[in-house]
Amino acid sequence: MRIGLYPGTFDPITMGHLDIIRRALVLVDRLVIGVAINRDKGPLFDLEERVAMVEAECAKLSEASGVEIVVHPFENLLIDCARDVGAGIIIRGLRAVADFEYEYQMVGMNRQLDNTIETVFLMAEAEHQAIASKLVKEISRLGGDVSKFVTPEIRAALDAKFDRT
Template sequence: MEDQALSGKGIYPGTFDPVTNGHMDIIRRSLRVVDKLVVAVAANPGKGPMFSLEERVSLVLAELQTLPPDQAARVEVKSFDTLLMHFAVEQGAGVIMRGLRAVSDFEYEFQMAGMNARLNTQVETVFLMASEKVQFISSRFVKEIGRLGGDISQFVSPQVKKILDVRFEEERNGLRPLD
């Protein structure tokens, strides 16, 4: 079979629990590489997400409103609970976009890209290095810092911070279990 050019459609998968400034950096930069982007919010119950799948999709959709209209029009948000390669085929995507923050990310992502290539040789994985200002941000650290009363305003948008503050307050008052 002849090699074909990469699809104009890419997928940026993740748990997005919550969506951070780092995620938004990769979304913006992915739009320089692909014509259309599907932000694929993984169900991923094994990670014990703080937010439900529906809440995470809503958070990402709200964050996309901060993009210029011409960019936002090129992004879709969909949830999935299947193998990423099956989802990519279903969406007609030829590219998986992944952000890398550190060497530890690379080791995991390298293994994942290898497994995905074995499952489907027609879908390529493209790695984007996180921008300098956001390379240390992870959803896990954002939740840990926020839960302990630290300032998370430089890691997430004001609207995500507001939602997190409410969730942390609910946890402190015993209205929600810790994740």
């Protein structure tokens, strides 16, 4: 069974994330979405909220594709998380050259830690390349329209966080 791990903070999950997940489903038999706890980033949504949002959004994709999607919170090294869930593939999304430089370094370190786990890069579709959770949160906080960047459910969650229900 080909198990892939797609890690991220998902604060919140965006159309860009969903695009990568949708495309990753053709590469694996099971996709684990690793929701990083990452206290250093100071997420807007707490872990339980992020996990619930990812589960809700991925349920639709799993049903449509027939591929099992599991949401797995983690706080340890990415390579250890991959081992924990039995993943042989780490899936990473790339938006721009700056992403590649960082990811290239991470792959090198991860290969030193465990050279049996491969990393696969998926380029974001053109319409999703500018989407970043950080920017989506900022636009929403300032009252802008984020409907092009997130699903209606995630937009509602952002509105609730910023007291615009």
